[in-house]
Amino acid sequence: MSERVRPRQERQERRTAHRTEPPPPVTLHTVAAAAGVSPATASRALNGTARVREELRGRVLAAAAELGYIPNAHAQALASASNNTVGVICHDVSDPYFAAIASGVMRAAADQELLVMLASTFRDQGREIAYVSMLRAQRARAILLIGSGIEDRGWERALDAELAPYTRAGGRVAVVSRHRSLRVDTVLPENRAGAAALARALLALGHREFAVLAGPPELTTVADRLAGFRSALAAAGVPLPAGRIVRGAFTRDGGHAAALELLAQGPPPTCVFAVTDVMAVGALAALRERGLRVPDDVSLAGFDDIPLVRELTPPLTTVALPLHRMGHSAITLALREPRTARSRVERIPAEVVLRASTGRPHN
Amino acid sequence: MSERVRPRQERQERRTAHRTEPPPPVTLHTVAAAAGVSPATASRALNGTARVREELRGRVLAAAAELGYIPNAHAQALASASNNTVGVICHDVSDPYFAAIASGVMRAAADQELLVMLASTFRDQGREIAYVSMLRAQRARAILLIGSGIEDRGWERALDAELAPYTRAGGRVAVVSRHRSLRVDTVLPENRAGAAALARALLALGHREFAVLAGPPELTTVADRLAGFRSALAAAGVPLPAGRIVRGAFTRDGGHAAALELLAQGPPPTCVFAVTDVMAVGALAALRERGLRVPDDVSLAGFDDIPLVRELTPPLTTVALPLHRMGHSAITLALREPRTARSRVERIPAEVVLRASTGRPHN
């Protein structure tokens, strides 16, 4: 037996020798030794995975508390091939839309003693894939992708290449508000139906001239909302000329710019639909800058019902989504047992909320 | 040698045997075998921790890519006693104040290839401590506590009891916007100075009758802002009667309720200062409900400059804090090398931003 083969005991003692610099880490071994039991028993006592005589159990628990023992999650994960973390990937937590969904996720996670790893992609596709990979490395129980997917074949394929082995290895994946090109559990708002219902409500107010401030066309959410809105207008025989669909980034400033662009094209329509509330916020500012009153000159509506739109003047008409609940649903869906073969889709109803930003058109 | 002692090789082979159910996990061993090298070499090649002959290096990398190898972060963390995760604890990500700070953290983390575990306490002290404990178990490189601390001896002590062993074991801790009762790195807004500057600006507008919508008195942020505001008034010989300080929860609705309470007490002051923008939002709504025009009847100011207050009508006068940068600073501060003995405090300047919600008092 060569010199370097030293039994664990010896190492343990060496550590315990008084050196002020590195404090001796408290491991299960330490606890077990202090309680006068084997590590196996200590583990069982601490986790309640098997019956342990009451007396020993008490000694272990006391020793653990005494020593301030904190189990090493990595060792646990490694040994038991399971852990209690989930990953959430979104574009930016400071966007109220994601923040609300994320909050729902965190709430659900807290109830289940899960730790959430949250990653922001800042709308960088490469970063999204990198994060999936990192979460795979962490052996996260589930990965949640939140936010509109882009219709980009190459990207979808790359993402799928990351996700497929993960699910095959037992990982759970759910997407929120993202079209289901990925064959995973999906929480999908009724974007089409919601936008259509909004269109009908606006038609009912008397509007016949519309414009849509749309996000990037490759975002599936945009496409769905636009399609729903347009089809409801079409059903009423109201045209939506191509020039009345203005694209902008999916941000406050994107909505602002799009609205300005619309106004530059000539006399405004009587009603503007911004496909997200965040864009609507920018649009409202732009309309005002151009001296237009809402809703007297132009009615404005959004989609999502993020909390802040209620505080605007006038409060924004929008299509409400239960954002908090969506986050909650996503994690529940992903972690449900038993794991079903087919992926499930949970459709989230969207409800039109008429507020003061829309009114009858002035003629 | 008993039957159960089987060398790794054998297990490996057994696994590879074709069973459709559990796909054989790709480990470093697999990769090494495929590349015809030892696991040690594969590890070195993959991580670049030591020189490896170019040819072998290529074979390893190729094999890893081919097999879709993803290292097990838990095993890595366990073996190397280090990992790339940081923990962030805040009250609620859906609060724009925290969301903005968190976003700054995520940005910095992304640049450093760190994974962020984000936990929301929902203002539950017990939960906060539980999360610290969980993050300790995860051996997070750093723990960031974001948000106003409560002056509660018992709680502080409990938190400190969790944090002290953590830092002693090499963990980094930083707090943001939280008083430094904890002896850790701190990112601290100039709450006092900011509130004082705001008070002076409001005095300069001609106001002499003020009210403050304050959050819970035990929040240090509240205490500081209130103190700063009050001292500036005192310096100008302007009184701030106790009755004009109304407490409310640190939320939109808290601000709303506090404002209503204030108005119920009699004729309103000419100027109201809400200690946070979130509360100001609620206050604005309340003032309006009571038929008061802002700023014509009452001027209103907040603190923080969260993005949404710019969208209000009228846009809110406030004291701006570089929220994004604060998040960034916190993580930078915590992870800076070398670890200095003394904890550092980074003071964040607060700047008064006058917007349309404040004006000269009408007499």
Add this chain to the structure above:
DNA sequence: ATGTTAGCAGAAAGCGCTTTCTGAAAGCGG
């Protein structure tokens, strides 16, 4: 008394990596 069975605790084998440590081969000066 003997043979079972059940209940519990300990030994030890790993989980999938990193990192010594060891040794072989190659490079060097004298």
Add this chain to the structure above:
DNA sequence: CCGCTTTCAGAAAGCGCTTTCTGCTAACAT
């Protein structure tokens, strides 16, 4: 041509846990 240092790859120990597996003891039936 020999002893020396360097370089680089493999063996193996070990990170801190969980989880068989084994075996002891006590409890029960026969």
